Amino acid sequence: MSKRSGRRRFLLSAASFVFSIAVVAILLGGGGWWLLAHPETPVPPHWNPLRELKVNAPVTPVTRFQLNRALANEGQCRAVLAEAGVNFEAMEDLVVDENCGIAGRGRLSALVASKVEAVETSCTTTLRLTMWEHHVVQPAAQSLLGTQVSRLRHVGSYNCRQMRTAQGKSSGWSSHATADSIDIVGVQLADGRSLTLLSDWGTEGPEALFLREIWQGACDWFRVVLGPDFNRLHADHFHLQGPGWGYCR
Known part of the structure; x- marks a missing residue:
């Protein structure tokens, strides 16, 4: 992503945040609370904090x-997630030690419109992934490829390990150690095509455009997004991470 594109995304995100706070402050002031809380409020749910x-x-x-x-x-x-029809089977939290475990643990096997190979992950990662799949992945598939994504392909979420860098292992712990991230390697399309980052990211045509659009769109729902252009360790997957200061590369 270019510096100009990154700056524009940051400014839009900041403006959205400020606007949200302003809306909440205005509406909750005076009779705003009553207006929002009333069962028959005219404010649409997606505009009602x-x-x-x-x-x-x-x-x-x-x-x-x-x-x-x-x-x-x-x-x-x-x-x-349940209201959206996501198949996220509840499991007991996993507690390994101070560095590893899964809070809000579950087994994810299907999102709103696409399936995934069953994977243990957290509720927060599943919710972010669900918003990305519904609001970015499926619309991009329809507009650029004329079809739907039937399956998201991944290589896991939870992995009790330290971070890996191009220079070797880091002393810090990976977000995978708490299932706060998931790695996506490609998609299966409803028309039978299969796209992978390793094979299709660097090509020309709508398939590559689709992969780049969903990579950039992931930055709206995850705080850290790393892809093939970041380094060789991510040549074959998107690293989608919930916690972080905001980094899209």
């Missing part, structure tokens, strides 16, 4: 506020 996140609702500046609230509450996170 007091309403729960719905995956299939249009994205507005309030969506980020609703998403963050769901990410912070496991019960709400699971409820949002």
